[in-house]
Amino acid sequence: MALEKIPVGVSQCLLGETVRYDGGHKRSRYITDQLSQYFEYYPVCPEVAIGLGTPRKPIRLVATDKGTRVQQNDDPSIDVTEPLADYGRKMAGELSHLCGYIFMQNSPSCGVYDMKRYGANGYPKDKDGRGLYAQQIIDKLPLLPVEEAGRLNDAGLRENFITRVYAYYDWRVNVEPSPSAKGLIDFYSRYKYQVMAHHPESYKTIGRLLANLKSRPIDDICNDFIGEFMYALGHKATRKGNTNALMHLRGYLKNQLDTSEKAELGDLIENYRLGYVPLVVPMTLLKHHLLKVDDPYLQRQSFWSPHPEKLGLRNV
Known part of the structure; x- marks a missing residue:
């Protein structure tokens, strides 16, 4: 279909x-x-x-x-x-x-x-x-x-625009028609590391916004959230931001990898940070290892595939 x-x-x-x-x-x-x-x-x-x-x-x-x-x-x-x-x-x-x-x-x-x-x-x-x-x-x-x-x-601008389109579409289909605290949390739980990669300041702002969902009407909170969320994604994800997200995700593997596997993954993340390899290289190995964790929260992260992989937007 x-x-x-x-x-x-x-x-x-x-x-x-x-x-x-x-x-x-x-x-x-x-x-x-x-x-x-x-x-x-x-x-x-x-x-x-x-x-x-x-x-x-x-x-x-x-x-x-x-x-x-x-x-x-x-x-x-x-x-x-x-x-x-x-x-x-x-x-x-x-x-x-x-x-x-x-x-x-x-x-x-x-x-x-x-x-x-x-x-x-x-x-x-x-x-x-x-x-x-x-x-x-x-x-x-x-x-x-x-x-x-x-x-x-421009590869960076192209990827940023398409990322924003897909995220906004997700919001309009899954949250906007019927705002709820559960829907909002479910949505952001998928985008947490993507926001971290794009704009760390917004990552902190959104965290504070969602800390008490009973403080105000949920419609008001959703309006504030989507404004800050789209503002965050409006910033291009940098190598520093992506590296930060990769390092946080790697933390879930501290008890899953042996010494050589940790070294291999660490080297690839560092090579990406230095500009020697594209993001898809450490991302592929990290995703492979995270399958061992069997954690739905990790597997649902939009950071892995914020847009169709066929477009090859992370291969540069």
């Missing part, structure tokens, strides 16, 4: 649709050929949706004394700021079920990071902009994992 795919928004041009201002597309084969095995896409081109047509005159972000505007390059009197913002707010409501969003970089409607803004004189002013449609989606759906297609070429 095929696994259910995760709902993810995507800039329409990334699927090969000819909706760009020049009548072309920006198809990403990684998105269409690999991630499509796991994600169900909800494609949007906000510029076409507000009636700009294809092909069309290009637009850009313009810094004014009234804030950032979106105007046609060669005619500032053609301003589409309000239509784009209105459409973004509308789609944030219609796409509230999404568990991730992949935007097209360098787009005045969809770019997320370091977007170039122009001054009224037509010259570049700074890179403090964000696409207006993307801004509305991010503002209205603050927990939603988002990324730009171009940044998915």
Whole structure:
């Protein structure tokens, strides 16, 4: 039986649709050929949706004394700021079920990071902009994992985004529909070491938050938890963080391994810390040994497989 795919928004041009201002597309084969095995896409081109047509005159972000505007390059009197913002707010409501969003970089409607803004004189002013449609989606759906297609070429950013998508999907399926203390604890028990690897400060904060589940309504605690949890996973897991989690998990084996096995595992963890081998190397041996413990708590840790192993995200 095929696994259910995760709902993810995507800039329409990334699927090969000819909706760009020049009548072309920006198809990403990684998105269409690999991630499509796991994600169900909800494609949007906000510029076409507000009636700009294809092909069309290009637009850009313009810094004014009234804030950032979106105007046609060669005619500032053609301003589409309000239509784009209105459409973004509308789609944030219609796409509230999404568990991730992949935007097209360098787009005045969809770019997320370091977007170039122009001054009224037509010259570049700074890179403090964000696409207006993307801004509305991010503002209205603050927990939603988002990324730009171009940044998915970076192995660390790619793995972090997909990890967040899977974790958020898990939450929305298993906790959000019916919040309970048991559901919350069961959920976090699977992600404890993953949070440790991503952001130790959040690991401590969440521990304090969950220390007394009777102190406040469970809905309030769940809201605080998922905000801190997604914030934690928003930090890339570092070698230091992963090594810390590996060392903690190794502690469960202190009475299970002989001297040579302990040395072998310790050497692999150290080689990973130093950057000589990828994470999958010590992880594979650690998982092998933990089977001897027969502990459901350990076996259910998302740290082992936070995303499909076929994607090979930990092989670099």
